[in-house]
Amino acid sequence: MADPIKQFELVPIVPITIGTGDFSFTNSALHMFIIVGLTAAFLLLTTSGRRLVPTRMQSMAEMAYEFVAGTVRQTAGTDGMKFFPLVFSLFMFVLLANLVGMVPGAFTVTSHIIVTAALAMLVISTVIVYGIWKHGTHWFALFAPSGLPKVILPLIVVIEVISFISRPISLSLRLFGNMTAGHIALKVFAGFVTAMAGAGALGFLGAALPVFMITALTALEFLVAALQAYVFTILTCIYLNDALHPGHH
Amino acid sequence: MDPVAAKYIGAGLACLGMGLAAMGVGNIFGNFVAGALRNPSAAAGQFTNAIVGAALAEGLGIFALVVALVLLFVV
Numbered sequence: 490m491a492d493p494i495k496q497f498e499l500v501p502i503v504p505i506t507i508g509t510g511d512f513s514f515t516n517s518a519l520h521m522f523i524i525v526g527l528t529a530a531f532l533l534l535t536t537s538g539r540r541l542v543p544t545r546m547q548s549m550a551e552m553a554y555e556f557v558a559g560t561v562r563q564t565a566g567t568d569g570m571k572f573f574p575l576v577f578s579l580f581m582f583v584l585l586a587n588l589v590g591m592v593p594g595a596f597t598v599t600s601h602i603i604v605t606a607a608l609a610m611l612v613i614s615t616v617i618v619y620g621i622w623k624h625g626t627h628w629f630a631l632f633a634p635s636g637l638p639k640v641i642l643p644l645i646v647v648i649e650v651i652s653f654i655s656r657p658i659s660l661s662l663r664l665f666g667n668m669t670a671g672h673i674a675l676k677v678f679a680g681f682v683t684a685m686a687g688a689g690a691l692g693f694l695g696a697a698l699p700v701f702m703i704t705a706l707t708a709l710e711f712l713v714a715a716l717q718a719y720v721f722t723i724l725t726c727i728y729l730n731d732a733l734h735p736g737h738h
Numbered sequence: 739m740d741p742v743a744a745k746y747i748g749a750g751l752a753c754l755g756m757g758l759a760a761m762g763v764g765n766i767f768g769n770f771v772a773g774a775l776r777n778p779s780a781a782a783g784q785f786t787n788a789i790v791g792a793a794l795a796e797g798l799g800i801f802a803l804v805v806a807l808v809l810l811f812v813v
Binding site: 560564659662669670716719723 | 786
């Protein structure tokens with residue numbers, strides 16, 4: 490059976506070495522360029538007409554905009570809309586990265602923890618920097634909810650700090666884990682198909698079972714790809730809400 | 739015990755956590771559907787909360803998966 494991990498291998502396309510560091514242009518970087526190019530082309534081409542009655546393609550772009558804008562307004566309030574460019578870019582990048590990864594033979598950018606960790610760190614550093622810049626020391630009230638008895642306050646502060654530190658970890662691991670696990674499962678079932686089909690006439694008929702399974706799993710993976718992009722977006726909005734309104738949750 | 743065998747047993751044990759996370763996610767969506775059937779008009783407004791709750795519960799299962807993957811491929 491083929492190694493199900495091999496699909497995540499980084500392959501240098503243009504080897505670049507600066508000093509002792511490896512700055513090669515890899516298949517991961519190539520796919521990121523493709524994702525950004527696809528997003529920009531989709532949004533520019535569909536909205537260039539700017540008709541009052543939108544065409545089908547224009548209404549797709551408008552639906553994507555309205556969907557993310559509604560999510561931001563609902564979870565972070567109207568003044569959260571100043572973060573809309575960040576949230577919309579993150580949503581489109583993660584969604585397109587997950588969907589491009591579903592193309593057979595394509596590389597899944599979000600199945601590398603360094604990519605998802607960089608996105609999560611971007612979100613959390615935005616929360617910390619904006620929170621302290623906007624609210625100063627009042628932002629730290631986030632860690633001490635008001636109206637608590639003084640006796641349990643130290644315990645709650647410790648719990649809140651741990652919960653805050655675990656946010657970037659869980660945000661990045663959730664996306665990485667979902668994409669990696671899904672793609673490994675697809676490859677494992679694909680391995681069953683080839684292994685059974687190569688084992689004689691009975692095995693060839695039996696291979697129909699994993700084929701059905703892999704079809705269902707592919708449909709599930711498309712659902713997971715869209716759902717995880719949405720989950721990443723909405724958690725980003727919830728964390729940004731802490732930067733905008735500390736102590737109001 | 740053979741260290742390689744211990745590694746694989748550990749990875750298998752770590753996967754038990756994913757089953758427990760599945761119980762959590764199922765509990766959230768089960769209760770969401772039960773509530774939505776009682777009051778369908780309020781369901782749309784609470785769908786986001788259901789998704790966030792499921793994502794937080796699932797995240798802990800993903801931690802278990804990462805422990806298993808680390809045991810298999812890194813340690």
